Amino acid sequence: MSKHLDALETRSADERNSALATRLPQQIAHAKANTAYFAESLMHIDAASINSVEALAALPVVRKSDLIELQKTRRPFGGLAASGWGQLGRVFSSPGPIYEPEGRSADYWRTARALYAAGFRAGDLVHNSFSYHMTPGAWILEAGAQALGCTVFPAGVGQTEQQVAAMADLQPNGYVGTPSFLRILLEKADELGVKLPSLTKALVSGEAFLPPVRDALLARGIAGYQAYATAELGVIAYETEARQGLVVDEGVIVEIVRPGTGDPVAEGEVGEVVVTTFNSDYPLIRFGTGDLSAVLAGASPCGRTNMRIKGWMGRADQTTKIKGMFVHPEQVAAVVKRHPEIARARLVVTNPDSTDQMTLNCEVAAPGADLEKAIAESVRDITKLRAEVKLVAAGSLANDGKVIEDERKYD
Secondary structure, eight states: OOSSSSGGGGOOHHHHHHHHHHHHHHHHHHHHHHOHHHHHHTTTOOGGGOOSHHHHTTSOOEEGGGHHHHHHHSTTTTTOOSOOTTTOSEEEEETTTEEEEEOSSTTTTOOHHHHHHTTOOTTOEEEEOSOOSSSSHHHHHHHHHHHHTOEEEEOOSSOHHHHHHHHHHHOOSEEEEOHHHHHHHHHHHHHHTOOOTTOOEEEEOSSOOOHHHHHHHHHTTOEEEEEEEETTTEEEEEEOTTOSSEEEOTTEEEEEEOTTSOOBOOTTOOEEEEEEEOOSSSOOSSEEEEEEEOEESSOOTTSOOSOEEOOOOOBSSSOEEETTEEEOHHHHHHHHHHOTTEEEEEEEEEOGGGOOEEEEEEEESSOOHHHHHHHHHHHHHHHSSOOEEEEEOTTOSOSSOOSEEEOOOOO
């Protein structure tokens, strides 16, 4: 059985560039003709002239951080979608809120390639612990698994005892979800005295996949690989058995640019990940993810020839991803607005024991347990995540304009 999903993964640079020279102008023309946003922003661009990555770099970047305001003025997708109700299969909501469309094509999010690289094959039973509620995470993985010929158990999040019981009964081959929730499930299984010998592979996303977590899974006989994906784009890049960076998916173009600009940086330099997709329903052109990464030199030893990136290396802005969910500075401001007692607030993100944790530090004049509890409830309501709340004295937070501070370690 081939270790590559198809011949696209092992194309020469000339073959890939030749295909791009035809496909990219077609996608630019499609976006201009079928979306209000690109009809305006690319009005003076000759689509036929955008036939390479170098030519693409001349176009403006539309950033994820702009989507909230864009979607308020042009509902529901900010004028960026080429398909509407009836043509789309589903619509999702991510924190912000930001709405994302899902078309009706098979493996719409292009997840099968990442799953195949992680060892998933037709006939596998996949335990899917991404959330099926409002956000697209679970559906992104489910579509790819089904395209490969796998069967999916839609576990979602929470209810750990019931999930462990289902795993013991059904004996899944693989897991998809966040790495931290897989660890929670395995620890719950240990606590209950349940063995899960069938579970031998995992594709994780939504969080950094740290070496200690990967090694702990391997010690249990589970080979875990990571995929880098977003709710707007689907899979951008994925890990292979070489474990040397992430290989860029064949359905997107990735550029690394200087944060705050659209200017590509030199190979190896850290910058913002900007992605152009060939999705016909949501034809995003130079979409700035707000994520940081860098290009790795050369091709992967696994035989795949597309560009490699180092993986997720933090955020280019203060918006950050925590346990698979984006948290925005605007959400911290919304918490402060609910509680007039708060003078200033700073959300600090850490990852002790390789698990993301949020602490909201709030300057208040009169601290109290009731206020602390009320603020914690507001954080959970607004961000859909739990946070510890620390009430600190007025004037004790640094006056540097930071609202979200990411102190997570990735070594």
